[in-house]
Amino acid sequence: MIHQIFETDSRLTSHPVFRAHLMNTASTPISESMGPAGAEPGGSAIAASNSTPAFSPLYQQIKVLILQSLQAGEWKPSAAIPSEMDLAARFKVSQGTVRKAIDELAAENLLVRRQGKGTFVATHAEQQVQYRFLRLYPDNGDLQSEGPAQRQIIDCKRVRASSDIARALAIRQGEAVLQVRRVLSFAATPTILEDLWLPGAQFKGLTAERLRAHQGPMYALFETEFGARMVRADEKIRAVLPDAEQRALLGVNGQTPLLSVERTAFTYNDAPMELRRGLYRTDTHYYRNALN
Amino acid sequence: MIHQIFETDSRLTSHPVFRAHLMNTASTPISESMGPAGAEPGGSAIAASNSTPAFSPLYQQIKVLILQSLQAGEWKPSAAIPSEMDLAARFKVSQGTVRKAIDELAAENLLVRRQGKGTFVATHAEQQVQYRFLRLYPDNGDLQSEGPAQRQIIDCKRVRASSDIARALAIRQGEAVLQVRRVLSFAATPTILEDLWLPGAQFKGLTAERLRAHQGPMYALFETEFGARMVRADEKIRAVLPDAEQRALLGVNGQTPLLSVERTAFTYNDAPMELRRGLYRTDTHYYRNALN
DNA sequence: CAGTGGTCTAGACCACTGG
DNA sequence: CAGTGGTCTAGACCACTGC
Numbered sequence: 375m376i377h378q379i380f381e382t383d384s385r386l387t388s389h390p391v392f393r394a395h396l397m398n399t400a401s402t403p404i405s406e407s408m409g410p411a412g413a414e415p416g417g418s419a420i421a422a423s424n425s426t427p428a429f430s431p432l433y434q435q436i437k438v439l440i441l442q443s444l445q446a447g448e449w450k451p452s453a454a455i456p457s458e459m460d461l462a463a464r465f466k467v468s469q470g471t472v473r474k475a476i477d478e479l480a481a482e483n484l485l486v487r488r489q490g491k492g493t494f495v496a497t498h499a500e501q502q503v504q505y506r507f508l509r510l511y512p513d514n515g516d517l518q519s520e521g522p523a524q525r526q527i528i529d530c531k532r533v534r535a536s537s538d539i540a541r542a543l544a545i546r547q548g549e550a551v552l553q554v555r556r557v558l559s560f561a562a563t564p565t566i567l568e569d570l571w572l573p574g575a576q577f578k579g580l581t582a583e584r585l586r587a588h589q590g591p592m593y594a595l596f597e598t599e600f601g602a603r604m605v606r607a608d609e610k611i612r613a614v615l616p617d618a619e620q621r622a623l624l625g626v627n628g629q630t631p632l633l634s635v636e637r638t639a640f641t642y643n644d645a646p647m648e649l650r651r652g653l654y655r656t657d658t659h660y661y662r663n664a665l666n
Numbered sequence: 667m668i669h670q671i672f673e674t675d676s677r678l679t680s681h682p683v684f685r686a687h688l689m690n691t692a693s694t695p696i697s698e699s700m701g702p703a704g705a706e707p708g709g710s711a712i713a714a715s716n717s718t719p720a721f722s723p724l725y726q727q728i729k730v731l732i733l734q735s736l737q738a739g740e741w742k743p744s745a746a747i748p749s750e751m752d753l754a755a756r757f758k759v760s761q762g763t764v765r766k767a768i769d770e771l772a773a774e775n776l777l778v779r780r781q782g783k784g785t786f787v788a789t790h791a792e793q794q795v796q797y798r799f800l801r802l803y804p805d806n807g808d809l810q811s812e813g814p815a816q817r818q819i820i821d822c823k824r825v826r827a828s829s830d831i832a833r834a835l836a837i838r839q840g841e842a843v844l845q846v847r848r849v850l851s852f853a854a855t856p857t858i859l860e861d862l863w864l865p866g867a868q869f870k871g872l873t874a875e876r877l878r879a880h881q882g883p884m885y886a887l888f889e890t891e892f893g894a895r896m897v898r899a900d901e902k903i904r905a906v907l908p909d910a911e912q913r914a915l916l917g918v919n920g921q922t923p924l925l926s927v928e929r930t931a932f933t934y935n936d937a938p939m940e941l942r943r944g945l946y947r948t949d950t951h952y953y954r955n956a957l958n
Numbered sequence: 959c960a961g962t963g964g965t966c967t968a969g970a971c972c973a974c975t976g977g
Numbered sequence: 978c979a980g981t982g983g984t985c986t987a988g989a990c991c992a993c994t995g996c
Binding site for chain 1: 773774775798799801849862868900901902903904905906907919921923925926930946948949953954955956957958
């Protein structure tokens, strides 16, 4: 229990609500208003969840609550979330506490703050950089000089998950998954060959036609059409030589080493939502990484 | 227009700071004309430099001042910087403002906060992860299972900078640079071949013997012996095939593609301080990257 | 103009560290 | 125990946005 009345000396202290961080119970915070005052209708999702671990600062709890609202779809991608004042009132904390929670969510690219306008749910669609997760850059010229990538959907079919695909997606072997293969070209040169696997349940109805019809990043389509928001990803990178089929699709010979990029993309709660295996040509482009 | 108050300081020799935001009634509004202490020592780049005139928030200015003290070596690596209260007094701002500045510096891995102890200058030596900038992980087992890397210094010589080396290090072509070649082995298997170039002026006295004698990360040696603190780096990654010499040093054949990792490491003020070209074996290891 | 996020301050209390 | 960073609050004002 987080709200605790903990006072012995009540001089002038307000702080009727003293949030003591006790390792006592793990129940979730905020909603109980002390005393008869608020009797707020209570965030439904808020009262329900109680899986959060031991104790955490108030702003971390607020962060979890906001996260739950995001996950539940209470605020859609690119929509504004309530103002800091509103959230402070809703959670019965100060604006500064809400601010710190939002600060962290913004740092994790889940929210975007815009001064004078509000705080918005981040999306893969309205990025100034079209491909937020793509780290491939041309050797010469900037990102825009090549113009947008040309996308070619080779294939989109329903298959059963092999053991490694299942493991990566945290599903059972043999479950239905959608497998997509596509090629990205820059300046008319095939540069990226990607195979990707998506859980069949969540992506029911995804077809090659739908992929071809969509403009913009694939992740934006996943957001709007399938409610699958990729919030972070891990990549394992290796150098490989292509097999015959890969050579044909990329138009390279067998002596052209390629970058193998295996990406696992996660949605909220670190749930894996996509496995992607990419082959990148690095004779005209390079993979950029910033170390901090 | 923004009302600026150049708050010259009377007692402690603190750095003057632009008060871009006027909110305090207590302070007598010194008029625009610089008052009595117009001859303030020009030590503060903020007061002195108008090349970056824009009025940044107070905490950003504090951040710059702390950065300058770090760069000037006022606080050595792994040493504690003054407490937030002390810094607040020194800069004549509130503790909260100092805190926000330190928060950002900690987020950039320049400082490390330790509750109850203080705030410390980050270092490459005392990392729990020995190699902070190395993203190569073994396919099987965790980081520690392999034990520490075996380091073999092949060469360390003084050469003249070629045009591309000079460009990367922001020096003139033909200037002296130190060139080091080494091999890192894991579990007795040569895995990383690295060539690196360092500006000769800063690294005067670096020898192969000294590199061999040193225990721990090379960047730790650079910090303590040459005052060169690498704070961030950029990497360009490609897939390549090794030439004969590289094959011999790594013990691979000509059909083993390798990861080419070209790293530029920067010290304070985004000054490049090292160029490093690495070849990584990725048949037993992989390069890991986190996308956020 | 009102509403939003952004900055700054002041003060209180917490948790942790070490003498 | 004193000193440190960590959290939380309350209130003020600033800068930006859009009606």
